[in-house]
Amino acid sequence: xxxxxxxxxxxxxxxxxxxxxxxxxxxxxxxxxxxxxxxxxxxxxxxxxxxxxxxxxxxxxxxxxxxxxxxxxxxxxxxxxxxxxxxxxxxxxxxxxxxxxxxxxxxxxxxxxxxxxxxxxxxxxxxxxxxxxxxxxxxxxxxxxxxxxxxxxxxxxxxxxxxxxxxxxxxxxxxxxxxxxxxxxxxxxxxxxxxxxxxxxxxxxxxxxxxxxxxxxxxxxxxxxxxxxxxxxxxxxxxxxxxxxxxxxxxxxxxxxxxxxxxxxxx
Ligand code: G1P
Numbered sequence: 001x002x003x004x005x006x007x008x009x010x011x012x013x014x015x016x017x018x019x020x021x022x023x024x025x026x027x028x029x030x031x032x033x034x035x036x037x038x039x040x041x042x043x044x045x046x047x048x049x050x051x052x053x054x055x056x057x058x059x060x061x062x063x064x065x066x067x068x069x070x071x072x073x074x075x076x077x078x079x080x081x082x083x084x085x086x087x088x089x090x091x092x093x094x095x096x097x098x099x100x101x102x103x104x105x106x107x108x109x110x111x112x113x114x115x116x117x118x119x120x121x122x123x124x125x126x127x128x129x130x131x132x133x134x135x136x137x138x139x140x141x142x143x144x145x146x147x148x149x150x151x152x153x154x155x156x157x158x159x160x161x162x163x164x165x166x167x168x169x170x171x172x173x174x175x176x177x178x179x180x181x182x183x184x185x186x187x188x189x190x191x192x193x194x195x196x197x198x199x200x201x202x203x204x205x206x207x208x209x210x211x212x213x214x215x216x217x218x219x220x221x222x223x224x225x226x227x228x229x230x231x232x233x234x235x236x237x238x239x240x241x242x243x244x245x246x247x248x249x250x251x252x253x254x255x256x257x258x259x260x261x262x263x264x265x266x267x
Contacts, residue, residue, distance in 0.1 A: 081199025
């Protein structure tokens, strides 16, 4: 899916790179092989752009290149949940903390969300998840946190529940798709049973850390999150990102104003 002029996945990679991450594992599925070509070098196209003096486009294209050996693709053969997707990558993750990004959560922020979290994680260690308040009636769409002490944006997580009904939710603080996890979570994924929706849930594997007496933190990030997995969220992201682009802003703003005025007049 393309947001303005780049695939969603590129926003995720840019955010991770800005946070200093250099090695990537994509958990993909059938029909996603275009992803591998997208992040590969495109020598023919590069030489045409160079020949035509299109330096700006060349730069954009180069951003999609990955160093050899810095990127791996793993297939999830059946959609058995986010926990299962991460578990599929277990043999490629070495014995150190790793980040998980869900690319359909796009976060517009001055300091990229993952960078904010990595800086906070340098102080705390343990596991950390991005957290954001959602409308109480929406808890059933998210992993939801029970929290204890708060230290600025860092929250001590005391419980985690995947997609609880509002009456069962420990709060309205939801997990957003950015995680910094320890390899222990991968071991937990081996032990837990399927949870909400009959799927292997990452939330449950992180919650097992709390049960085992190890710390889990929530991080109230500074930024605006767009749920590009929903139609309305994707449309909102498209408008917001287009308006933040100096090359598109004025023309697009005029268009939006005209469309809104026309609609209002018609109603
Ligand atoms: C996943 C996670 C959930 C989290 C959400 C954030 O759910 O399982 O805990 O709150 O992402 O977007 P999904 O949206 O894949 O159903």
